[in-house]
Amino acid sequence: MLGVVTANNGFFFLIMWELMSLISYFLVVFDSKKSKSIQAGTIYIIMTHIGTTFITAAILMLFNYSNSFDFIALQNAAELIPSGTKNLIFLFLLVGFGTKAGIVPLHIWLPYAHPQAPSHISSIMSGVMIKTAIYGLLRFVFIILGINALWWGVLVIILAAISCIVGVVYALIEHDIKKLLAYHSVENIGIILLGIGASMIFLKMNIPSLAILALIAGLYHLINHAIFKSLLFLCAGSIYKATGSLDIEKLGGLIKKMPYTTACFLIGAMAISALPPLNGFVSEWLTLQALFLGALNSSGFLRVFLGIAAASLALTGGLAAACFVKAFGITFLSLSRSKKAEEAVEVPFSMKFSMVFLSILAVLFGLLASPIVKYLSHLSQYIANIHLNTSFALNNFTLIIQSKNPIYLSTPLILLLFLLIITIAYFIIHKTLRSNKVATNKTWDCGYYNLTPRCEYTATGFSKPFRLAFSFFLLPQTKTEKVKDSFYHTTSFKHEVSTIPLFNKYIYDPILDLIMKTAKITRKLQSGSINVYIAYIFATILLLIIFMGKF
Amino acid sequence: MKPVIIIVQALILILISLLISGIIRKIKDNLKMRKGASIFQPYYNFLKLLSKDEIISENSSWIFKITPFIVLAAAITATCLIPLFGTGFSLNNMGDIFTLIFILALGRFFLSLAGLDTASTFSGMGSSREMFISSLVEPVALLALFVVALNSGSTNLSLIAGVFNFKLSSLVAVIALFMVTISETSRIPIDNHETHLELTMVHEAMLLEYSGRSLAMLELATHIKQMVFFSLIAIILSPLIILPSFSLYQILFTIAFFLLKILIIGAFIALVEISIAKMRLFRVVDFLGFAFVLSLTALIIQTWGM
Numbered sequence: 001m002l003g004v005v006t007a008n009n010g011f012f013f014l015i016m017w018e019l020m021s022l023i024s025y026f027l028v029v030f031d032s033k034k035s036k037s038i039q040a041g042t043i044y045i046i047m048t049h050i051g052t053t054f055i056t057a058a059i060l061m062l063f064n065y066s067n068s069f070d071f072i073a074l075q076n077a078a079e080l081i082p083s084g085t086k087n088l089i090f091l092f093l094l095v096g097f098g099t100k101a102g103i104v105p106l107h108i109w110l111p112y113a114h115p116q117a118p119s120h121i122s123s124i125m126s127g128v129m130i131k132t133a134i135y136g137l138l139r140f141v142f143i144i145l146g147i148n149a150l151w152w153g154v155l156v157i158i159l160a161a162i163s164c165i166v167g168v169v170y171a172l173i174e175h176d177i178k179k180l181l182a183y184h185s186v187e188n189i190g191i192i193l194l195g196i197g198a199s200m201i202f203l204k205m206n207i208p209s210l211a212i213l214a215l216i217a218g219l220y221h222l223i224n225h226a227i228f229k230s231l232l233f234l235c236a237g238s239i240y241k242a243t244g245s246l247d248i249e250k251l252g253g254l255i256k257k258m259p260y261t262t263a264c265f266l267i268g269a270m271a272i273s274a275l276p277p278l279n280g281f282v283s284e285w286l287t288l289q290a291l292f293l294g295a296l297n298s299s300g301f302l303r304v305f306l307g308i309a310a311a312s313l314a315l316t317g318g319l320a321a322a323c324f325v326k327a328f329g330i331t332f333l334s335l336s337r338s339k340k341a342e343e344a345v346e347v348p349f350s351m352k353f354s355m356v357f358l359s360i361l362a363v364l365f366g367l368l369a370s371p372i373v374k375y376l377s378h379l380s381q382y383i384a385n386i387h388l389n390t391s392f393a394l395n396n397f398t399l400i401i402q403s404k405n406p407i408y409l410s411t412p413l414i415l416l417l418f419l420l421i422i423t424i425a426y427f428i429i430h431k432t433l434r435s436n437k438v439a440t441n442k443t444w445d446c447g448y449y450n451l452t453p454r455c456e457y458t459a460t461g462f463s464k465p466f467r468l469a470f471s472f473f474l475l476p477q478t479k480t481e482k483v484k485d486s487f488y489h490t491t492s493f494k495h496e497v498s499t500i501p502l503f504n505k506y507i508y509d510p511i512l513d514l515i516m517k518t519a520k521i522t523r524k525l526q527s528g529s530i531n532v533y534i535a536y537i538f539a540t541i542l543l544l545i546i547f548m549g550k551f
Numbered sequence: 552m553k554p555v556i557i558i559v560q561a562l563i564l565i566l567i568s569l570l571i572s573g574i575i576r577k578i579k580d581n582l583k584m585r586k587g588a589s590i591f592q593p594y595y596n597f598l599k600l601l602s603k604d605e606i607i608s609e610n611s612s613w614i615f616k617i618t619p620f621i622v623l624a625a626a627i628t629a630t631c632l633i634p635l636f637g638t639g640f641s642l643n644n645m646g647d648i649f650t651l652i653f654i655l656a657l658g659r660f661f662l663s664l665a666g667l668d669t670a671s672t673f674s675g676m677g678s679s680r681e682m683f684i685s686s687l688v689e690p691v692a693l694l695a696l697f698v699v700a701l702n703s704g705s706t707n708l709s710l711i712a713g714v715f716n717f718k719l720s721s722l723v724a725v726i727a728l729f730m731v732t733i734s735e736t737s738r739i740p741i742d743n744h745e746t747h748l749e750l751t752m753v754h755e756a757m758l759l760e761y762s763g764r765s766l767a768m769l770e771l772a773t774h775i776k777q778m779v780f781f782s783l784i785a786i787i788l789s790p791l792i793i794l795p796s797f798s799l800y801q802i803l804f805t806i807a808f809f810l811l812k813i814l815i816i817g818a819f820i821a822l823v824e825i826s827i828a829k830m831r832l833f834r835v836v837d838f839l840g841f842a843f844v845l846s847l848t849a850l851i852i853q854t855w856g857m
Contacts, residue, residue: 304850322682322686326679405707436605
């Protein structure tokens with residue numbers, strides 16, 4: 001991974017890229033006794049190679065003009081490339097890096113591969129490895145190729161918005177905690193690309209300050225996602241270690257048994273749901289501002305388009321919050337739903353330490369927004385090759401976005417105000433008023449007084465409204481079976497709810513079918529008789545001799 | 552001077568918020584040919600709850616205990632963003648109109664968690680529905696505010712309050728925002744404040760296990776949140792009067808004018824509430840879908856003139 005980002009040469013970049021993909025394949029199939037792992041690994045390696053093929057093709061096309069693999073030489077040669085070829089190279093790069101990043105519809109490997117690896121590996125894969133794809137995109141499109149047309153940015157934003165919503169909707173109906181997190185990676189890559197795509201549009205429109213702002217937003221979210229997604233995966237690892245299960249329907253009540261993991265997961269969940277004053281909020285706010293100011297400075301369709309992009313980001317935020325209320329609420333709160341969850345104990349210090357460390361980072365990256373934005377501003381100016389005089393930080397605590405009317409954001413102030421109000425309320429409630437009695441008693445269950453974990457709301461129940469509202473997309477199916485012991489008497493019901501993975505069914509399965517069919521046809525060539533093979537070789541040589549003069 | 556004004560106006564908004572709820576209720580009751588409770592009933596309820604003992608579920612955890620504080624803090628922080636006395640006098644250094652949405656989302660997040668915390672089926676159902684509705688509300692609210700902000704040239708609330716916004720696009724956006732307000736304040740076509748029936752269990756269901764002072768705080772937060780949305784609409788529809796000086800007369804006049812606007816909005820909400828029946832949960836999708844189309848229309852109108 002480090003090799004990928006330090007390579008200064010297209011050739012080495014490709015080698016390192018391939019190396020990274022191959023090594024991570026072995027990490028996915030680490031637990032190779034499970035057939036699921038092998039299957040996930042196979043899907044992963046096929047998809048990642050399709051991606052690599054496209055990247056290789058794009059770099060070779062660039063090489064055609066530069067005759068050198070050096071990044072600087074490639075950059076210099078980019079001016080010579082005709083516009084049509086540039087567009088083609090861009091599309092190839094987008095497909096190539098998009099596969100690695102997991103943008104829809106190239107995301108299908110991600111929810112299989114990431115959960116199969118051990119938790120700390122998934123945290124690196126989901127938190128860091130998919131970011132190398134963003135790095136590649138920035139390196140090749142921003143620095144080497146240069147933005148050629150407005151539709152590049154528009155295309156990136158459309159794909160990003162689709163990735164956001166599709167990722168989060170699939171996450172909502174997913175009850176395996178690691179798969180849920182993997183789908184959230186698809187969503188967050190979408191948010192990052194919203195910033196980057198907006199930046200591409202503004203660069204082309206020649207509004208440098210906005211292009212930098214959008215790029216800062218994208219990069220900020222990239223860092224934030226690395227922090228909170230690693231944090232959440234580590235928490236998932238702790239849960240797995242303590243209970244042996246990742247299915248949230250079998251968990252519950254962990255808040256009393258694993259206080260540290262709970263607190264860390266809560267911080268991660270709040271950060272990923274973009275709640276102030278944590279880090280996810282700052283970057284989503286910046287993205288929204290970039291889209292808003294972009295709309296303010298553009299007209300016609302582009303303005304409406306940016307407005308819709310902002311709305312899709314808001315929808316994503318709302319759905320993500322719902323998803324993490326589900327994930328946190330069902331996993332940690334109320335009563336334990338299985339014996340294993342009841343017997344869970346907190347993880348050892350080494351695991352606690354890394355989780356607490358990342359939680360502190362998530363909080364700090366929210367509160368120290370100004371210095372971080374200042375730093376990212378320099379970085380973005382280097383990437384976009386622009387020098388900008390305006391600053392995005394008013395002081396160390398307040399962000400400012402300068403336009404005609406400045407807009408401010410201060411996360412420390414929000415936190416301060418919150419703490420102040422909570423303290424005042426606490427003193428009024430508990431100190432100044434006459435003390436009252438606080439008793440602990442059973443939850444109201446309509447007078448039945450036998451509340452069991454089976455009475456609790458389940459994750460499936462929680463996500464049911466979403467499953468029905470998005471049914472046009474999720475295609476939910478229910479199956480009810482009666483288990484009978486005689487013709488008249490039904491002992492129990494079996495009820496199954498499932499959804500059809502749209503992309504697998506309508507895009508990948510037909511392609512796979514086609515490949516299998518062609519393979520069957522070509523198999524006829526292979527008769528097994530050595531005479532026939534010699535005939536093939538002979539025919540090939542003949543053909544080559546005939547066509548030799550032509551090339 | 553400025554911090555004092557911000558604190559004073561936040562306190563005024565908090566105090567008035569209970570009264571507005573009382574008045575809406577009174578209007579509704581009178582329209583139903585009932586006598587109705589006094590308009591000060593929300594205050595009595597609040598004081599009554601403060602003096603009551605509290606019962607906490609044995610299944611719950613610290614999330615359940617801190618939630619009332621966080622929800623209340625979120626609501627009050629949101630009020631601090633709203634200017635009442637003139638354009639410069641809100642905490643606009645803290646954030647803008649988008650921040651306001653995110654801050655309210657924080658309160659909702661914790662309230663839904665608290666709903667799941669007690670292991671009660673009802674409150675879990677409430678949490679699920681609340682998150683479902685709010686996640687659909689969020690894009691509508693954002694897009695409507697986006698259009699309003701485009702008209703004013705900034706998302707800074709002080710500036711939005713200072714610009715005369717009476718344009719067609721803003722008006723259409725305000726209708727969408729009004730629909731958002733109905734669902735965010737759990738009013739009738741979406742939800743119902745006044746019952747604990749299973750059918751209407753959204754907001755009230757989450758509060759089911761709360762009692763005593765915690766419930767008092769949560770109800771206060773609900774009133775304040777309603778006030779925040781009403782004030783937003785009031786600010787967008789008609790700009791604030793900028794005070795030339797701080798004479799007592801001027802201040803009273805500003806407050807009276809503001810109250811009048813809020814009352815008109817409140818009366819309108821009451822009218823909507825008594826004339827529409829409660830919707831099925833999955834009809835809410837259509838309701839909010841319509842609101843989204845409205846705000847999109849507003850954006851289109853805003854883009855191509857008008």
